[in-house]
Structures are given as structure tokens and as C-alpha cells.
Amino acid sequence: MHRQQLATTIDxxxxxxxxxxxxxxxALLFIAPSTWATLTVAGLAMGMMIFLMASGLSLxxxxxxxxNFGHSAFVSFGAFIAASVLAALGAWLAGDSVVFNMLxxxxxxxxxxxFGAVAGWAFERxxxxxxxxxxxxxxxxxxxxxxxxxxxxxVIWGGVPIPVARPRILTGSLIVGDVSIEIYRIFAFLLGLAxxxxxxxxxxxxxxxxxxxxxxxxxxxxxxxxxRIDRLFIGVFMAGSALAAMGGAMWAGYQGMINPALGSELMxxxxxxxxxxxxxxxxxxxxxxxxxxxxxxxxxxxxxxxxLASNMLLMMAILLWRPYGLKPAVKG
Amino acid sequence: MTAILxxxxxHTDIAxxxxxxGVLLDVPEGGVHVLLGRNGAGKTTTLRTVMGLWRxxxxxxxxxxxxITAMRTPDxxxxxxxxxxxxxxxxxxxxxxxxxxxxxATGAFDKNRLARIFALFPAIEKFWTTQAYALSGxxxxxxAISRAIVERRDLILIxxxxxxxxxxxxxxxxxxxRDIAQETTILLVEQNFLxxxxxxxxxxxxDDGRIIHRGPMxxxxxxxxxxTRLLSLSAEAH
Numbered sequence: 001m002h003r004q005q006l007a008t009t010i011d012x013x014x015x016x017x018x019x020x021x022x023x024x025x026x027a028l029l030f031i032a033p034s035t036w037a038t039l040t041v042a043g044l045a046m047g048m049m050i051f052l053m054a055s056g057l058s059l060x061x062x063x064x065x066x067x068n069f070g071h072s073a074f075v076s077f078g079a080f081i082a083a084s085v086l087a088a089l090g091a092w093l094a095g096d097s098v099v100f101n102m103l104x105x106x107x108x109x110x111x112x113x114x115f116g117a118v119a120g121w122a123f124e125r126x127x128x129x130x131x132x133x134x135x136x137x138x139x140x141x142x143x144x145x146x147x148x149x150x151x152x153x154x155v156i157w158g159g160v161p162i163p164v165a166r167p168r169i170l171t172g173s174l175i176v177g178d179v180s181i182e183i184y185r186i187f188a189f190l191l192g193l194a195x196x197x198x199x200x201x202x203x204x205x206x207x208x209x210x211x212x213x214x215x216x217x218x219x220x221x222x223x224x225x226x227x228r229i230d231r232l233f234i235g236v237f238m239a240g241s242a243l244a245a246m247g248g249a250m251w252a253g254y255q256g257m258i259n260p261a262l263g264s265e266l267m268x269x270x271x272x273x274x275x276x277x278x279x280x281x282x283x284x285x286x287x288x289x290x291x292x293x294x295x296x297x298x299x300x301x302x303x304x305x306x307x308l309a310s311n312m313l314l315m316m317a318i319l320l321w322r323p324y325g326l327k328p329a330v331k332g
Numbered sequence: 333m334t335a336i337l338x339x340x341x342x343h344t345d346i347a348x349x350x351x352x353x354g355v356l357l358d359v360p361e362g363g364v365h366v367l368l369g370r371n372g373a374g375k376t377t378t379l380r381t382v383m384g385l386w387r388x389x390x391x392x393x394x395x396x397x398x399x400i401t402a403m404r405t406p407d408x409x410x411x412x413x414x415x416x417x418x419x420x421x422x423x424x425x426x427x428x429x430x431x432x433x434x435x436x437a438t439g440a441f442d443k444n445r446l447a448r449i450f451a452l453f454p455a456i457e458k459f460w461t462t463q464a465y466a467l468s469g470x471x472x473x474x475x476a477i478s479r480a481i482v483e484r485r486d487l488i489l490i491x492x493x494x495x496x497x498x499x500x501x502x503x504x505x506x507x508x509x510r511d512i513a514q515e516t517t518i519l520l521v522e523q524n525f526l527x528x529x530x531x532x533x534x535x536x537x538x539d540d541g542r543i544i545h546r547g548p549m550x551x552x553x554x555x556x557x558x559x560t561r562l563l564s565l566s567a568e569a570h
Contacts, residue, residue: 207439210426210433210434211434213423213425213426214423214430214434216425217424217425217426220405220421221421221423222434224383224385224415224417225434225479226409226410227406228404228406329425
């Protein structure tokens with residue numbers, strides 16, 4: 001009875017949304033406050049970038065029941081396209097003009113995102129459409145497509161890591177007391193937050209969003225109500241791929257140096273986020289991404305070798321507690 | 333009387349299983365037409381085939397003057413056919429209001445119709461902003477039916493709406509269906525003969541994927557031997 005009361009009280013004050021706070025509080029016990037603040041901002045920024053990549057994958061999983069192992073190709077292409085655009089607009093980046101700096105930045109992110117949407121459309125039509133309802137084939141063909149995409153990146157950009165120019169206005173750090181916060185991280189966090197708010201409003205305040213949420217639960221019934229779910233599928237796939245490419249573009253600027261394996265390396269974290277967040281849920285993806293970002297940064301500071309393993313352990317712990325993830329879309 | 337829906341020699345396979353073996357079914361316009369049959373007889377498959385959720389191997393399905401045999405499910409629905417599946421097809425993560433709104437063509441409600449639905453099923457108004465997964469089985473069924481009538485449809489296909497419901501709710505359903513049938517044709521799949529008898533104007537009995545009897549409900553209701561022979565059930569059994 002006491003356990004039930006405790007659970008009800010926790011739910012009332014925020015439930016699973018308290019987990020990032022709990023994680024941050026635990027980290028504060030082991031890390032000096034100024035370092036902790038820097039790591040927390042880094043974790044939030046990293047979380048938001050991973051959220052960009054994971055939210056699309058989660059919706060594609062949830063709505064379309066498609067296991068898209070090729071999702072990371074969009075991340076990689078997004079990163080390389082953004083890097084190329086930034087390199088081409090080098091003169092705009094180097095100057096002190098805020099306008100030109102921002103134009104170059106948005107041109108890079110915009111080009112990556114637009115490519116993601118168009119490539120997502122082609123990917124859905126050519127690769128995914130023939131294998132709906134067949135998970136094994138989905139895994140095989142999307143893995144195959146990923147390999148082809150990575151080879152294409154090698155052909156176009158070569159195998160050598162390439163540097164990514166960062167707009168001047170996003171370089172450097174803000175110093176607050178003895179806490180140093182990279183400006184790029186603040187930008188990454190704010191962009192991720194803006195995308196989350198846009199997605200949240202679209203899903204919860206529009207008819208399109210209503211259809212997507214319904215489709216995640218019961219595709220057949222959405223069709224029986226008179227809606228073409230296949231058109232919804234294409235739209236969601238394009239949006240998911242565009243967000244992955246946007247995430248890749250942001251990640252490129254964050255890392256400063258990118259290589260063709262970037263997408264595949266990030267995909268482990270992206271899958272962890274989707275699984276612990278719960279399939280088909282944007283809130284779940286955000287929550288999972290922030291947890292993963294914070295965990296990766298805290299542990300990388302405390303025990304560098306345990307950074308990735310810590311997130312694996314986090315996933316195992318959450319799945320033992322909540323087998324369908326923290327905030328799964330309700331089914332049926 | 334003209335048929336609003338006609339199934340002509342419809343054969344449907346599900347994977348390697350042949351489920352419907354030439355269904356011949358005429359649903360007259362107006363009132364409730366009942367499709368009775370034992371478990372596994374092909375009732376649900378018939379409804380799903382009409383909605384395009386299973387594809388026919390052979391035969392034709394005509395709704396009014398439209399041959400809908402090869403049409404996509406959304407196009408069939410937009411012709412004015414609503415479907416209430418056996419599992420009710422409620423979107424649990426959506427509120428009652430959102431479930432209802434999704435069934436409207438433009439996203440806007442007709443206030444008069446909504447008032448009528450609230451009068452038929454007060455629970456829908458009471459739980460308007462509640463997430464649908466929190467509703468009881470009976471309330472979910474009411475929501476499923478309300479969703480089907482939130483806008484005018486020409487035909488509603490309803491699959492075993494009384495399954496698992498308490499007798500009091502079933503009585504409430506009978507009144508509601510009588511009201512709905514004033515403006516819409518209902519093809520009702522049912523195993524509860526008392527419920528079917530109370531509502532049905534006409535009846536078709538399906539067994540082993542074929543229609544084995546058709547006629548007025550009153551005739552079947554008056555002939556206990558026929559009921560036993562056709563359905564392996566009797567009114568007393570329910």
C-alpha cells in the first residue's frame with residue numbers, strides 16, 4: 001500500500017520525467033559543481049542532437065512498423081552535406097557579420113534537412129515499400145542500403161576525416177562564474193528544443209498529428225475511417241529522414257571533424273534512445289535522449305571507458321522496469 | 333426492396349485458408365440486417381472483405397452502384413460505409429473527443445448529431461476529455477458506435493457489439509441501435525440471438541463460409557427448430 005502511495009505521489013510530481021533530474025542529482029554527488037554544470041549542458045546538447053535523430057526513427061518504427069537500419073545513412077549524409085555547404089561558404093563564416101554567419105549556418109542545416117526529406121522519399125518508395133510487414137527483409141535491405149550509402153560517402157567525400165567549419169558566432173564559450181559553457185551547445189539545445197516543440201504541437205494540435213498518433217496505434221482502423229495511411233507513411237518517413245539529416249548536420253558542427261562511420265557509431269545511441277523512450281513516442285524519445293546524453297557525459301568524465309557501456313546498462317535497467325520503454329505510444 | 337450492399341459469389345482466402353466459399357448476401361436498404369453464425373463460420377471475414385481489409389479471390393461486392401471489390405479500404409469508407417470491428421478499434425492514447433473528431437470528414441462536429449449521441453450514450457459526454465484506454469469495455473463499445481455515427485453514413489458494419497457486455501448495457505444498446513437504424517442501414521454480425529432478434533428486420537445465416545439461410549427475422553425467431561438446426565443454438569441458450 002505504501003509502495004502504491006509512493007508511486008502515485010511520484011507520478012503526480014512528474015513520474016518518469018524526474019529521471020533526468022535524479023540522474024543529474026546523483027552525478028552532483030560525485031562531480032565538482034562547476035564541472036557538473038559544464039557536463040550537464042554538454043549532456044543536454046548531446047541529448048537534443050540525438051533526439052533529432054531518434055524522433056524520426058521512433059515515429060517510423062511506431063507508425064510504420066519498419067525497422068530502418070538505414071536511418072544512420074541520413075545522419076551521415078546530413079553531416080557531410082552540411083560540412084560541404086559550410087566549407088563552400090567559408091568566407092561568410094569567417095567574417096564578423098552575424099547575418100552572414102547565420103545565413104551560412106541555416107544554409108548548411110537547411111541543405112542537409114532538405115536532402116534528408118528528398119532522399120527519405122526515394123528510400124521509402126524504392127527500398128522500404130516492397131518490404132512492409134516483413135521485419136527480416138526490412139533489416140536485410142535497409143542494412144544493405146546503409147552499406148551502399150556509406151560507400152557513396154566514401155566515393156564523394158573520400159575516406160579521410162574532414163574538418164567542419166563552425167560559424168564564428170557559435171565558437172567560444174560563455175563563462176558564468178567558474179562555469180564554462182560552449183555557445184554551440186546552447187545553440188544545439190535550443191534548436192532541439194524548438195524541433196521538439198514544433199513536433200509536439202504538430203502531433204497534439206493538428207489533424208495530421210491526430211492521424212499520426214492514431215496510425216501508431218491502429219493503422220487498419222485509420223484506413224477504415226477513410227484515410228490513406230500510405231500517404232501518411234511517406235510523409236512521416238520524409239520527416240523522420242529530414243530530422244536525422246538535421247541531427248547529422250548539428251553533430252558535424254559539434255564534433256568539428258567527421259568521418260563516414262559517424263552515422264553508424266551514433267546509431268547505437270539512437271537505438272538505445274528509441275528503445276528506452278518507447279516506440280512511436282516523441283516525449284519518450286526526448287526523455288530517452290536527455291537521459292542518454294547526460295549519462296554519456298557524466299560517465300565519460302568519471303569513468304571514460306564505461307561511457308557507452310553505461311548507456312547499455314541504463315537501457316537494460318529501464319527495460320527490466322518498463323519493458324515497453326518509459327513513454328510508449330498507447331496501443332489499442 | 334433494393335439492396336444497398338450485394339455480395340455475389342464472394343470467395344476470400346486468409347493466407348492458405350479458404351474462408352469464404354461463394355457468399356451470396358443482399359442487405360436491403362434501411363433497418364438492421366443480421367448476419368448470424370457460429371464461431372469460425374465466416375462472419376467477421378465477410379465484414380472485413382466488404383471493407384477491403386481482406387481481398388476477394390473471386391466474386392463481386394457492390395455498394396449502391398459502386399463495384400467496391402477491388403477498392404482500397406479508405407475509398408470504401410469514404411463512400412459512406414462505417415466499420416465497427418469486433419475489437420472496437422478504439423485509439424486508446426487519444427481522448428474520446430479525438431477518437432470522435434478523427435471520424436469526421438473535416439474535423440468539425442455537427443452539434444445536433446453530437447447532442448443526439450450524448451443523449452444515446454451519456455458516458456461519451458461524461459468522458460469527453462478522457463483518454464480512451466481508461467474507458468470500460470461497454471464505454472469503449474459506445475465510443476466505437478458513436479464514432480460510426482458522428483456523421484451520416486449509408487451503411488454501418490458492426491461486428492459482435494454485445495460481446496462481453498453486461499445485460500443492462502446490452503438493453504441500452506438495443507435502444508441505441510433502433511434509433512440509429514432510423515437513418516442508416518446496419519449490417520450486424522452477432523451471436524447473441526436475443527439481441528439479434530430484438531433488432532433484426534432480415535437475417536442471413538452463414539456457416540462454413542456460405543450463406544445457408546436468408547429471410548425475415550420474424551420467421552427465424554418463431555421457429556425454434558430452425559434456429560437449432562441453423563445455429564446450433566436456441567433463444568433459451570442466451
